[in-house]
Amino acid sequence: MIDMSVRRSEKRKNHGGQAVSMSGRALLLGCMVVVGISGCASPESIDLDSYDPMHNQREIATYYRNQAVAMREKADAQATAAVRYEALFGPEADMVSGAQSLAHYYKQTAQELERVAQAHEAVDRNKRAPAVGR
Structure with missing residues (x-):
């Protein structure tokens, strides 16, 4: 009987580890999406050498x-x-x-x-x- 309880706890640990692994992957994927989206929005660059009155x-x-x-x-x-x-x-x-x-x-x-x-x-x-x- 002791052997069976050990196996059940091992199964639970593995199942819990998979849940943690899945949530870690989801978090990683979410971070990658946020970084990807924020990388697309670049601020307007300013030509600092320009004396063109049309520039700010x-x-x-x-x-x-x-x-x-x-x-x-x-x-x-x-x-x-x-x-x-x-x-x-x-x-x-x-x-x-x-x-x-x-x-x-x-x-x-x-x-x-x-x-x-x-x-x-x-x-x-x-x-x-x-x-x-x-």
């Missing part, structure tokens, strides 16, 4: 302005790191000059990105402003 110049300018802010934050972080490195390793350490160089590079990049943002804003303003003298 304000959105392009906002993108460049956000990038400039990120570069300024990186510049500040590198300037802070340079001060810390100087306190730890002395003013002649390579890490100090490297951090200072990166801070300078990030500041220059931020200025350039800001100029590009201003150029895109100018295109947006001119597009919306009425033509004078035409």
